[in-house]
Amino acid sequence: MTTTNGYEAQNGQQSGQQGLLPPAIRPGPLSGKRIIDFTWAWAGPYGAMQLALMGAELIKIESATRIDHSRQRSLAMGSFAGGVNQAPMFNEVNLNKYSIQLNLKTAGAKRVVRDLARTADGAIDNFRPGTLQKLGLGYDDLRRENPNIVMISASALGATGPERGYTGYAPTFAALSGLSYLSGEPEEPPVMMGGSIDLRAGTAAAMAMLAGLHYRERVGRGQFIDASSSEAIGMHIAEEFLHVDMLGRDGDKIGNGHRAYAPHDVFRCASMRAPDAYRDGHKGARSGWIAIACRSDAEWAAFCKCSGLDHLRDDQRFRTGLKRWKHRAELKSMIEAWTSEQAAVETASALRAAGVPAAASVWGSDVHHSENFQARGGAVSVRPPETHLREVLPPPWQLSETPAEIVSPAPRLGEDTEYVLSRMLGYDQDRIDALAREGALE
């Protein structure tokens, strides 16, 4: 079933199955598309969420027998004290989704998935390769129900090759891709990267899925897509592989530095914002950092003038770009002597006005309060069930004709089981009761 446009789908003209609810009409370029979401943890759910933010109907398959661990803990925080419906980690990567509770080890639950596949445009999973096949729910199984389905499996190292059965998390993807080796301060051990690596892998998987869905629109056929989360990070650092082949050596860590420019670093400030920007002794007032980069003599001159550090401009050690780079350690301490008495946000603003690339280095609420973020519309408020109002980041892309919309917080575990079974699939109450007795809905 291909829906050519949302309105036809809404009228049920293309659902192919009388009485069933076709994919919902929502804002976004994927309105009217239905995707089965088998993903868990961070990478897969974030990738699937991109499709949900674009208007596709994402039906997340969950089970109390195998709870998505982002409902319970995070690698960075350890166990989460609240209940499975309150975890902030889960909410951030599962917005706009439906949740159906299915124990895939039961025959009834498998039947439900196969029925869903008939009405779906795609499916996404991030199991270890082979897991869904063993359950009888792999690509070949779903394709028997729906020849044109697009299915993507995103695993740690891909579905082929000698290490296809290996498992991993964000920090291991970064390690295996070469990125960890290149990250950190010079002379320090490599950095163990965190959750951002998962979301990069998820973005790559989402792009691959969109390419598959687009291909289906153009060429009229579905396919299986095999994605590797480690390769997703590897493709972010393509030039490092060329270094090896063309220069005969691996690259090295440069932290905040640059191979040609100085100053090019972060500098400690007295505070994030000027004291009068805070009410009630805002916590961020304790510390602040500013990033400053000068790429030319003109930017260096502008920096010296704006900062009032005119004597640096006259200093022979810093007269040319090359000299500044050679003496970058001394330059850093002299600049930091100045920034350590300044507020990061206001100083960065003044430097930019003078034409010098500069930014306060922000985190948490300071990200939300930044002028550039506010100018784009700022955060979106959602209220996940059983917890408090949260301000979340919108997606980074704005589409003029098919805008994204955050329409719902992440679902409670199994929140939509009844809805999916009775409305989307047209099951009657007897059938639903039978599934429950079988343990299929656990």
Add this chain to the structure above:
Amino acid sequence: MDSATAVDATDAADELGPPLLAGLRVVELAEEVAAPFAAKLLADAGAETIKIEPPDGDAARRAAPFAEPAPHRETSTTWLAYNTSKRSVVLDLDTSAGRRVLQRLVSETDVFVSDRAPSQLATLDLSPDDLRERYPQLIVASLTPFGLIGDAAEWPSTALTRAHASGSAAGVRRNLGADSGAPLMAGAKVHEADGGLALALATWAALIARSRQGHGQIVDVASTEAMMNMDRVDISIAHNDGGPPARPPSRGGSAFGGRLECADGHLIAVTPQSHQWAGLIKAMDDPEWAFDDRGQLMDRSSLGEEAGLAIEQWAKVRTRDEVFRALQSNSAPAGPVLRPSEVLNSEQERARGFFERLEHPLAPSGRYPQFAAQWTGASRAGRSAAPLLGASTADITRPHLAPWTPVQARRAGVIG
């Protein structure tokens, strides 16, 4: 997994269809890394991609390091990495004839990738809103540091200031476990690539909408927002929940995960689930300290620091590969910290064909990564190395130069 289940799907599929974006046209007006990365992804997928360069070329052509000791505009590794499968057309956009040629090229394309600020686009008569009206089918794919609207759209910035303005650099520091150190950029050009990947993602969404509804649109991506989204979970917890405390300093493999020092480098082991922890203990040949009096595996929270030290000592006398295989064969997630040269030569990536050797007329041959996914129903587009500066100028511009010939136009400085 029993062998190659996923491959069966490939074998069983019908004949491969055309490359993903065969027949599509992209015009790129962008420099350095971020937006060129997005256009490269479209080009590698088979879209005919025309890169517009100024007479002295994309700034990435001047970015060190170079494949040879002396700088050369064709051999910057940054340039080579982010411009595969494209055609290069040199136009002097300071001339009205040059701008006119660009207008014509944009009028005939499916996607216009730009990293120019709104004021620069206005000067070129390429404002997204105007383009949208003139060419309803066109997808204007814009990637700028802070988006197309608001004062920040014209701010000066570099990769460094963008990574810090987005929270992305603070996120890297927080993962190191220290609350007080300076926020830190991740290695290579990862933060910049974030923006490019987000633009490619959103552009593909716009292509789907166009296939279904027949019209193009403006895709406005702020690279800083692409970066901040990568840390959206932790930023949200910091903003909405007032926490969490930064990750405690890594205690080897004793907690949920950590960095271990092996005989020949570092390895990351991450074992948040109890069966993974059990696998780690099994990989170590069931040391006594991990079990209670009744021989039951103890909860790791009750083990204390000695467990971490024991794991560290176990790893220290083994190679990364030994530890990696021992852990993975017991379902404990782990990965050696590989150098890029080791990734290139890993059996896994060789078997998957992740790297493809491309030849270039002036730079040494090199192995370029593919996209991180294999579409089993579509043919791979034939990729090519980055183009020589202006290699396709005459071919592409000839129809748009009338009454001039390319030679006359070059003499007039319109094209390069």
